[in-house]
Amino acid sequence: VTTTMRICSLLPSTTEIVCALGLKENLVGITHECDYPQDISEIQVVTKNLIDHSGSNSQEINRHISEALHSGSGIYAIDNKSLESTNPDLILTQELCEVCAVSYSQVKESVRTLSGTQTVLSFEPSNIEGILDSIVRIGKHTNTEPNAKTLVSEAHGRIDAVKSKCSDSAINPRVLGLEWLEPPFIGGHWVPEMIEIAGGTPALGDQEAPSMEITWDQALASSPEIIVLMVCGFDLKRTVEEFHLLSESEFWKKYDGEIYAVDGSAYFSRPGPRIIDGIEILSEIIHPNIFQR
Template structure:
């Protein structure tokens, strides 16, 4: 089987279930595992490089308003690869190439590849997508084993959280300029990690909010998780927010590898939950110690 993956998350899943050797085409963002970088790139971004978060938001809003695509599909590369299966998404036009572009390109090329479209909104949806990819690629037993291990790890976190006396109030910033409250699986991640997600709704889209909403939420912890940024990029934005006095006084600010463990609907979401559970546990311990003193 010859597979083209148009999502970084599905590329990760395909390699994780043992179908990596079948992957012949990927996007410019497919960087995990490292060997994925050696596959032919068939999708790139139309966004200029070096933009600030505010400029990125403005560029995306303007492009969407004009009906322009944010990604470019290399139809020639797609034709050369002669794929049997193309994996794409129908979740977010800002995150990856739109499925309609893929369908149109395949029809134009006369390509008969099967198109598997994934649209996860919750953690259960993400795990279900692992099974769908396993089934589509003939790796269902491996996919089932992966899902079972991820659920086991989530159970360990859940058991640890069950013993906690309280739940810190958590604001996750999916973007910082302007601020965006989280949606999709991220509020679930906070809940599973032992926090109370005080902005954003599980299973829904992320939403732009004013800074006053962040302050009014009275968070104990602010998780800086700007979509598409690694930990260093998120840390730089977190540091800027702290230096500017934008966040509430005394709040714990934690920057995460959003690109790897929060924004991509793949196995590493569980890594993000485990990390946040540790952060919130330490926050509770420190708060308890302060109260005792």
């Protein structure tokens, strides 16, 4: 990478990839949701949340987001002055989910206001290979291909290790991964694939299909043996707090399987390097007799 390359990452996942490639010093702009690795807090933040979620539960947040999308007002905004001040050469963004980050159309509008020439890379992975391809693409555009290939090779090695251990088990429990709790959404895109790699059977959801709203009756009818609460944008503590709001519902009274809460934000929602950690976490949940916790 040229020491002068200035990278602006408009996704928490690409921020993680850039840092994993050893390019943290080249990172000049990040989002308000970029929180990993922890030593990026001094970098200029160029986005903001247009909706105040503080003190809101799952149901209220979902309503706020639905209303914003319906009215066309958006959920996030780019601070054009902050973006301009970073003077980026490379901008990393996405077209996958307008609930998760600033939209591609917003980015295009903001880039038009910048002077100089910028390369804009957009990412929309829908499976594990797509996530690993994102690492390779960023590596190619930053002249860090050897680092990217090493990261991808290590990821494949860890995936293969999980698959190999799981192949010894004749049992593949039905697993329901919930990305949102009220209303319930099943984890989409790469989540069913993560469950399969970890030795489970997705109770609902097809590989690469987007996250989908379901009813609690559908959740019960899918006969899950294990439910994993992997709430998008929530850490473990927040997810546990949220569960107690639901624990008195009819569904939870009828369900008699296992329930686990995980850090969805870190290990399941973001299409970045820590998705592999998410697979390993799932494997320990699904096959505790094979994988030591």
